[in-house]
Amino acid sequence: MTTDLLLTHYLKQLRLPTVAKHYASLAREATEHGLSYEVMLGYKSGHDELRM
Secondary structure (H helix, E strand, O other): OOHHHHHHHHHHHOOOHHHHHHHHHHHHHHHHOOOOHHHHHHHHHOOHHHOO
16 A cells, blocks of 8 residues: 555544645645655644644
8 A cells, every 4th residue: 555545544534634635735845845744734734833
């Protein structure tokens, strides 16, 4: 099972459809800005504890 399929499966089980819909573009944006996916997720979600 590929990483994308596995992540999609987990997000569906966790009932996080918005994250499932946008994670690929968020990961791409993080790469473009030289940030980790986790840091970019922190910025987008407003959770300070996830920020650098």
